[in-house]
Amino acid sequence: MTAATYSDGSEPFEFRMLFYDKRYRSITLQIITIVLFMLAVAWLVDNVVQNFRDLGKDFSFGFLFQPASYDINQTLIEYTSRSPHWKAAVVGILNTLLIAFLGCIAATIVGVLIGVARLSQNWLVSRFMTVYIEGFRNVPVLLWILLMSTIFATALPSPRQAPQLLGGALVPTNRGFYLPAFEWGAGSLPLVIIFLLSIVAIIVFRRWARTRQQETGEILPVFWISLALFFLPSLIAFFLLGRPIGLEFAELKGFNYQGGLYVRNSFMALWLALSLYTAAFIAENVRAGIQAISKGQTEASYSLGLPPSRTMNLVILPQALRIIIPPLISQYLNLTKNSSLAIAVGYMDITGTLGGITLNQTGREMECLLLVMGFYLIVSLLISGVMNVYNSAVALKER
Amino acid sequence: MSDTHSQANQSIHYVAQSMLPEQPAPLSTSGPVAWMRENLFANWRDTILTVIFGAAILAIIVNLLPWLFLDAVFYADDIRQCRELGEGACFAVVTSRFDQLIFGFYPGHLYWRPILTFVLMLLAFAPVLHDNLPRKLLWFTAVFPLLAYWLLWGGSIWGPILIVAMVAVCFVVFRLLVTAINPTLSALATFVVAVAWLMFVQGPWTDGLSAIANVGLEPVESAKFGGFLITFVIGVTGIVGSLPLGILLALGRKSDMPVVKMICVGFIEFIRGVPLITLLFVASTLLNYFLPPGTSFDLILRVLIMVTLFASAYMAEVIRGGLAALPRGQYEAADALGLNYWQGTQLIILPQALKISIPGIVNTFIGLFKDTTLVSIVGILDPIGIMQPIRSTSEWNGIIWELPIFIGLVFFVACFVMSRYSMYFERKLDTGHRS
């Protein structure tokens, strides 16, 4: 250490200056820190190397290209037990992203509704929402996940006794929910293109309507026109093209229903628990955001003659969003990280495949956990990157 | 204005000379009816909402209440007897396995030790959370971790006493050196002394003193810990251990030395970026590889280490918030008084920043307290982990709802009380600022 600090000082000055002279002290301290830090890291790495050598283990990612030899129930891409481990990991990553994405959407919708309802004039409604928020916030999410899973497993009937709701479109069983799946026939491609085009048309129309409103003050029935644009072209094309997209219903064959869209209870339990739990936190953020907007804004809006719903949509929410969104995004981050609890209900996310079965079967803890943590780290950094971009975009521009 | 009135009062006879007696407000603006009209049936939308929610609440009560309370069985030997005694919930499983849910497999005749530790813990936290208590109590707070460790795990008393001695020696060394040389160097020297003490003095002297006078408590191994005891041990250790680490990280993150800042930011962002469960997997499968060959901790200690590291990253962010909330003038004032960095931090900045951070720290603790349930996934018998063995015994095989309901309730009460406290403290701080 002393050698390091000596060699650093090129001028002939006293050793004491390194510690007492403000010009050098910070550099000295940093060099000491680096040396200590490197020593600590070297110590840890050396321990790992020694331990691995003692145990005859090696560090390599070659196992990722060996066949995984195990099956996964929910796979969004083609996967069999002969597929390599890296593919199992990809299946897990996609499952994580799926649950995180759908969870964030559901949590936002429920959270905003509850946050607004929490401020309702109606005593019963606001109390009910308070109970909901406190109830979900103060009980561990793991317990909620386990409870949801138990509810689905015990309260729903087995496939053979399951009722066929909505003419067989929804079959709730204690293993999962069967929904109709799309059947893509010939001519479905143009239909999809028409649908996407109508969505683009809606976006363009709304932009145009807004500029028009700002220029002329005339308000168009934007909502109804958007709704019509959403449905009409696609529906007309659907019948003109001879119903290219059909629905495939699940049917009871052998042990289980076959066909259709199978939403497993492991997914449902995790999705519901995560969304409802996170929604309670989001609701509090929404409430805090709305309450942070000064009462004068509401009064000003009323005195301009805006009805309460428009006051909320046009005056309060746009201002509240600035406050709500940063904590909202960190809730998204929490939800994504909490989705790793999938392992408790057997939903095969990245922790379940790469960090679970692959790790167990290959005995490569170091490699598997590094990859799993790396994945979550990348997702977290991406989410917080989005947050930073947003923050700088909406930051109050002081002129 | 007033004198025109008084003149008018004298002369004009149709002006009333006395007040009418006060009447109670009409029934339509006060009392329960008015309250209901205002809060439940203000307009047609409110009315619909009230009806819908009222019906929902009523349905929940009608369906759950009999099962939950009226028909529930609270004392029975096993599930079969339970089902005979009543139709409702079988909370007998909670009463008969209460000890295991609270203490795990901690030896029955030693239950007084965790209970005493819990009471002492409340006592130790009191001066931190209530600033009108005598400051001398903080000394007890400082000694508490050692006391708790000794009470819970037992063993010779000389170990903890020698640690106290080590702290005293370090303190003296630091004080002597700090007047002679620079604080950074003396901190380093003190650190070396502490490490040397732990490596060469602690073990042999403990054995030696124990051989002379064997004073101690019956040792209890970590594997016996379970139930809410382990929840508290992990939660409190995590939060107490993370406080010093979190302070250092927060200071490091605010530091103007790029290297220090980079290391701290890297650590904080890494820990906050990965789920706790992966860190627990590291504790359960990897941590031993990072130790010198031949050493190994037991699982609970490994989990404690990881949870402390995990909490320290969150703690650092809370304290950073506290540091950021301090007015710039405080830092400048510290400089103006001629205090160096550590003096200023210790005397001016930290006391204030920590006080502002207390609500945040309590919230971090609530989060951590709930997150301790994750240790059940790596095989520690916390309340959720201990559900499994209880449910697989032949007496209680088939119990489903009662245990999670009880566990959820305990968590709810604990977390709710803490969150209310944190809100109360926040309000108190708030007024403090304005006055």
Place this chain on the structure above:
Amino acid sequence: MKTKLLTMALGAAAFAGVSTAASAATLDDVKAKGFLQCGVSTGVPGFAFTDDNGDWQGFDPAICRAVAAAVFGDPTAVKFTPTTGKTRFTALASGEVDMLARNTTETFSRDVDLKFSFAPVNYYDGQGFMVRKDLGVDSAKSLDGATICIQTGTTTELNLADYFRANNMNYEPVPIETNAEAQEKYLANACDVYTTDASGLAATRAAFENAADHVILPEIISKEPLAPLVRHGDDQWFDIVKWTVNALITAEEKGVTGANADDMAANSNDPEVRRLLGSEGELGAMFGLEANWALNAIKAGGNYGEIFARYIGEETPVGLARGLNALYTDGGLLYSAPFR
């Protein structure tokens, strides 16, 4: 100052919990710390479970007790670490436990790649299927499309994948961490089939209220030789574990029981019994134990047959027949190398 004090206190507390183990001579380490640290499973009826006091009982802990008795002469000088499918190998490799007695299947890759040495097999098992009787299934070949509960981290999920692939059938795996959880799911009808080692199925079924409503299908789709294991690289320690298991098997073969072991040691005329029990020769000293090491091991919980009968035999709720696990003289596979 206070914060610094806390850090140091915690550091020291952690320091006090450090134990050293896993150097080259495991026996010396075990002797030095005064107890054997043994990894067991988190709970399989009959094989490993905790009694009301939280003490570990069962077929696997009994092996640990026998080894502890062989080393220390005291069957209680053992501490148990419950391990899951995920943590077991790390616990052993990192030296957290000295041996693993935990329904672990001996396989090539666990021996060669993970570097563990397997003692003689103490239970020959195979993977089977359990279904509800009312499903009307009588063969595993007709399980196409079934939902199957399966414990993850075990060889069973690999066998299952192989079996269904080989027979060109589909299935829906429901991965589960523990036996108790699997049982709950299966009973709630959330899966049609539960698959695990046949012994585990029998034990699980025995705990059901209506055991007769469930059948175990005749197909056994794998070989699962379960054996205690230790780390590679310490032959002396491996020998101790290996020959303790052999001693229990030989004891049954020669009619030495926990009750008559002392008597046999003094009075038996059979030279192998005398060598085994330490009345003759110096077998114990060869690997650094007392002469009466095997005597102590047998007295700890009886011979192999007694342990089997006490925890998992036909008289117990688990109710397993000896089957493959009978002595070779009775048509089974248990065949100990001679004590000579």
